[in-house]
Amino acid sequence: MQALQLCYIEAMADERVKMQAFREEQERLILRRLTDDATIVAEVSREEQQVEPLSVLVHELKASSAAAEAGAARDDDTGSGSGSSAAPGEASAHVGSDVAAGGADVPFPSGRASVAGECDSPLLVASKHGHVEMVQLLLKLGADVNASDDTGWTSLHHAAFNGHADVLSTLLGSNANVNALDNEYATPLHAAAKNGHAALALELIKNGAKVKGAAKDGKTTLHHKADVNAADIRGWAALYVAAKKGHTAVVCELIKCSAKVNAVSMNAHYALVTPLQTAVYHGHLDTVVELLKHKANVNAATGAGDTPLTLAATNGHTAVVSELIKGSANANAATGYKLCTPLHSAAENRHVDTVVELIKRKANVNATAKYGHTPIHFAAEKGHIAVMSKLIECGANVHATSEFLMTTLHYAASNGRLGTVVELIKLKLDNENLRTPLLVATFNNKADTVFQLIKLKANVNARDRNGRTPLYHAAGYGRVNTVTELIKNGADVDAASAKDGATPLFIAAKSGYKAVVEELIKHNADAKATTRDGMTALDIAFFEAYHSVTDDLVVGHGVRRRCRLTQHGARALHRRGPRAASPSRSTRSQATAANLET
16 A cells, blocks of 8 residues: 555635635545545545644745655654654644554644544544545544534444445444444434435444444443434434334334333434334334234323324324224314314314215214314314205214304305305205304405305394394495495494494494494484483594584484583594694504404
């Protein structure tokens, strides 16, 4: 073998380039040189806060190379065969027979024998890309087998993750730390499991007693034997990682090596998750089958209270649902803060096939969740017509009411699900049931649904529990088109609220909706009608300082100017004080909504 020579970097004139660009350039150079058997590249790590000028590094490399050659020549002249000792800040190198015998260190400048941090060492790069011969040579020359990069990954991590079995075996044979932790406390076993390399995972698990040499910390590889249940900083064990990725072969090997099938992983976003739950969530059917075969708890709940069956139903993994129920999962378990069954979850998320499978497996089609919601309520609320139709076909009660006394049609109407409303009406629901949905639709500002219900001859004068009509709600929200449509279809313009005697005109004036006031007056709304407090629409318009509305009421409808005190102590035509500005439309809407709900 020819004498080892140092190669150094002389490129990159701009010394203030970004560290990421510097690192990428280094890796490119290393990879190029690793293909040449006659060349070994020794790159130099530079900490971000202590960046040395490249010219200094180049000078140091040149000096160390010259010192190495001088030392070798001196040894040859004296015949002593002993190397010269290097002072701090210098590097020593042995070439010739010592290199061939593997007794020389790879010549890095002062304290940089382990290349970590912002730059990758040749050993890390060679391991990452599977150059086994170069790995063997670098190890023979004394490269640090446990050196890590800035993520904490060692050469063993890189080999395990990328599936380089020969490199991994070589590293293990050189006392690589099988339990080396990266910055997130993940071991090489995690890396192998994450990428589905079952054979490498098994090699890591079984390795330990083959090599007796001690590492730098005095521990042998027996001490470093891989812990199959070790968890990373997220609380994820290797089995969890393999199950999450659907690497069934890795799961099998880990279980054979005593991995805990029901171990709980702490996840910041979804606490208390088992390998089965994560496999189910991601729809990995083969992995689920394997875990169930090894007695995974089929009804274990997550920190949020969801069982594997709930997770499968939520995500529409129908085949997984079938396997879980075969494995004794409870098809009617009520879980989570809503106390939903798997059928609720499937219906809410529009998974028709999953709904069918659950019903076939004896799921209760009329099961009630918190507040009395049934699966069909959820489907109607979300506008999932196909799911709703399938539920009805399988016996769902379309007239079932929740604790809020709302039916399927109510939920569809209140959320503006026009297609769902039409579909429900096609089912020949009686006209009595069309009354309340119109109120709900107007109260929730769902104009398209309101128009459709009106076309279907819904009762436009139906009243809610406070005696308020759809016209009252439409006027209170300032929906002039809806007001017009309701009046055209026979809505009573002077229908007063049973609670306080307020009419549609009063609530429109109170909220400052000029166009609605004009429309109501055009259709002969009584501007002199009073509430139980004795206030008229004109009184409230002056009280709220809506001048354009008062003009319409006074001039447009011929209301006589009155100067009297109301029960609130406000004089008509005399405002109670200066007002900075009229409220914005959004402010009015918020105020109106509050008034409508009380």
